[in-house]
């Protein structure tokens with residue numbers, strides 16, 4: 001063991017999903033996202049339109065750049081001078097290009113912060129694959145150690161809980177106390193969720209972590225009854241994905257007599273397109289149509305606690321201290337050079353429409 005060497009990190013890479021920045025970027029971006037993933041063309045056409053509603057520009061890259069600026073400040077005030085880099089899976093700056101630049105700058109041993117808090121294929125293993133692909137594409141690439149999953153970090157849960165309080169204040173006083181609290185996260189194929197986590201651990205690591213995070217947020221705000229729903233499903237209709245969908249659920253909530261909902265996007269770090277379209281546009285319109293008040297809790301990315309969380313994860317990794325956490329599900333995701341967490345962990349399932 002070269003324990004000493006392993007803890008000497010010389011850079012931090014913020015690794016994210018990426019999003020288009022101009023209308024011309026939208027199609028090629030979506031082709032990158034969906035290559036070989038069996039997303040039907042009709043769904044792609046619909047998603048193109050969602051991006052076009054926002055001028056062909058996703059907010060995600062600008063939001064990630066803001067997060068990076070705050071992380072740099074936090075690192076400076078913590079007395080650490082790690083340079084911070086930005087790379088994406090699906091759009092520029094592409095992680096391959098960033099890793100080449102890191103190598104040119106003399107980086108030898110980087111930490112990687114993924115903008116997903118979760119286990120599962122899309123939320124964890126695919127980021128390992130990004131790291132492995134980028135390293136394979138770059139001669140003499142630096143070593144790269146990914147930070148762990150952080151779905152139940154006290155700073156993350158605290159930011160969501162405060163956001164729920166703030167959202168509640170936006171509702172009319174007459175409905176505020178009876179508003180239904182609804183948590184939402186990105187749906188994934190049921191088969192992918194069943195395969196999430198190390199073999200022998202029962203699977204469903206992603207949906208278990210999401211449920212645990214929702215429980216922790218509800219407990220923190222003192223709410224006993226809440227719902228957990230899913231959003232932004234794609235894929236062909238015959239393939240089952242986690243449900244209920246948020247819009248279908250709003251119908252059930254209205255039918256049960258609720259007059260207001262607080263929607264907390266617990267599955268998302270920032271206000272990217274899934275949040276500003278699927279929640280602030282579609283779900284909000286649905287609620288209006290059903291005659292129920294709708295308030296959406298903010299995502300944690302812009303909360304100062306989020307940058308502190310990143311720096312705490314870095315410090316935790318460097319010093320080898322116990323993870324700061326509130327929940328009860330396994331925390332994985334911390335591996336070197338894009339290796340999976342365990343053999344067959346979150347192995348991608350072959351979709352029936354693929355060959």
Ligand SMILES: CC1=C(CCC(=O)O)c2cc3nc(cc4[nH]c(cc5[nH]c(cc1n2)c(C)c5CCC(=O)O)c(CCC(=O)O)c4C)C(CCC(=O)O)=C3C
Pocket residue numbers: 017018019020030033034037039043044047058059060115116117118122123186187188189232233234235267271272273274
């Ligand atoms: C679990 C999960 C997260 C959370 C974890 C994390 O944050 O990583 C997430 C985040 C995001 N997903 C995003 C965008 C998209 N996801 C798609 C498609 C898919 N997502 C999936 C899962 C997830 N996705 C899955 C199983 C698919 C099916 C295809 C496949 O198996 O890969 C598609 C294709 C079109 C569509 O069908 O929607 C798009 C455009 C953006 C950027 C938005 C912006 O531009 O602001 C972000 C942050």
Ligand SMILES: [Fe+2]
Pocket residue numbers: 186
């Ligand atoms: Fe997605």
